[in-house]
Amino acid sequence: MKQILFMLSALLFCCCSSDSEVNAVEPAQAGKTLVVYYSYTGNCRAIVNTLTSQIQADVVEIQPAEKGLKYEANGYALGTQLLNAIQANPNDLSSYPAIDPVETSLGDYENIIIVTPLWWSQMAAIMQTYLFQSASAMAGKHVAMIVSSHSSGISGVVSDARRLLPEVTWMGDALWINASNHANRLSLIEAWLKNLNFAEGQTTMEKMYITIGGQTQSVTLVDNAATRALVEKLKQAPVTVTLNSSGGFEIWGALGFSLPTSNQQTTAEAGDVILYNGSNICLFYGSNSWSYTRLGKIDDLSGSELQSFLKAGESNINVRLALDNMTSIRASLTPDPSLKGEGSIYSMNGQRVKNPTKGIYVKDGKKIAL
Ligand SMILES: Cc1cc2nc3c(=O)[nH]c(=O)nc-3n(C[C@H](O)[C@H](O)[C@H](O)COP(=O)(O)O)c2cc1C
Incomplete structure (x- = not known):
């Protein structure tokens, strides 16, 4: 039944959206990378394990505040209800399901990779909460996304991400991993990271x-x-x-x-x-x-x-x-030609000195004693 439902939704979705749009790549920045993920049934967790076997990154898992909920019970009633509440009022935090506090300081990271499940062709509600409340802290960051679904295309999740994070720089197209290629995720992730220049640019x-x-x-x-x-x-x-x-x-x-x-x-x-x-x-x-x-x-x-x-x-x-x-070491051996200009006097470690006292300095690229 689950498969039929998802295949129907995938068919419907494919008719009105395109996952083949290719965006220019904004390469990963030098600096630290954070992987943020939510996983209900374990697929995104497996994706994160594969991902972090290929890049150095800190990892944070988003957890719903209310534990033990069955989002798929009664024909996915709860999952649907959470998404409907967000859709009805997307600018109000109270529309989003509560999550556990996340201690990670986003300011420490240049790159953020979001790994999220797809729910009814949208971003899983739990991840939406995190992105909604982190939007300003993520502004200006380079962000990439991996979406895991059973079979539905991911354009709706990409739209959610763009709505929730209007001020980030998207690094390139999101990677779609589904039931039929999940087993090949190692090579898929490897190629995707390379395209974003992660393999070289991240460390x-x-x-x-x-x-x-x-x-x-x-x-x-x-x-x-x-x-x-x-x-x-x-x-x-x-x-x-x-x-x-x-x-x-x-x-x-x-x-x-x-x-x-x-x-x-x-x-x-x-x-x-x-x-x-x-x-x-x-x-x-x-x-x-x-x-x-x-x-x-x-x-x-x-x-x-x-x-x-x-x-x-x-x-x-x-x-x-x-x-x-250590300009000082080199300056003491050979005056540094870049420390020239306007008769200014520099300390041996290259700092301009306004009122030099007695000592050794660099002036016009030459070492002088005062
Ligand atoms: C509430 C809910 C709704 C879902 N809706 C869809 C869907 O519309 N299309 C689809 O292909 N998969 C759907 N799925 C399946 C998940 O996207 C898929 O199993 C994903 O790999 C789950 O990731 P996880 O194991 O990390 O939670 C849904 C799953 C849940 C729990």
């Missing part, structure tokens, strides 16, 4: 440090062949490049060497560190879409701070790339 590596005009900022690198080669290069010695502003969104220029590419159509955003054409580095203070290889993201700077740090609009900008910010 964080060591930091790189960028110094411009005496200010040093850390960069969280993504883990891919390009960053691994870059790290090897920087282990030998820091690299200084000369970059120029371009297009009102980046400073860029030749690295002087090539790195392996894994180019993908990418919308680069402010703070992104990107490899272009295999041998050019681009530091973004605005946004642009192109076929790029991601290297990482500059940490903790606002849009205006980035513009100032990257000297947006200027030309011939000296940019030093290194694996540590």
